[in-house]
Amino acid sequence: MKNIILSMIFVIFASSAFAGSCPMMAKNIDAKIEEAQKLRDAGMKAHESGDHAKSEELLNQALELFKS
Numbered sequence: 329m330k331n332i333i334l335s336m337i338f339v340i341f342a343s344s345a346f347a348g349s350c351p352m353m354a355k356n357i358d359a360k361i362e363e364a365q366k367l368r369d370a371g372m373k374a375h376e377s378g379d380h381a382k383s384e385e386l387l388n389q390a391l392e393l394f395k396s
Contacts (some may be wrong), residue, residue: 364390 371386 360393364393367393 367386367390371383371390374380374386375383
């Protein structure tokens, strides 16, 4: 019985310790979204100016941000 109670207490405190990482994860996501948006905008600008190779390169870089 003692082991079960100790195990439950450990689980409760361990899960609350990891809860502090949520804001850090959200910041990392926001940074990737911002960088991807900049690459997307630059890629579309290159597309509109006729530089399709550069456009594809920039857009692929934006997509790679979400794979890592």
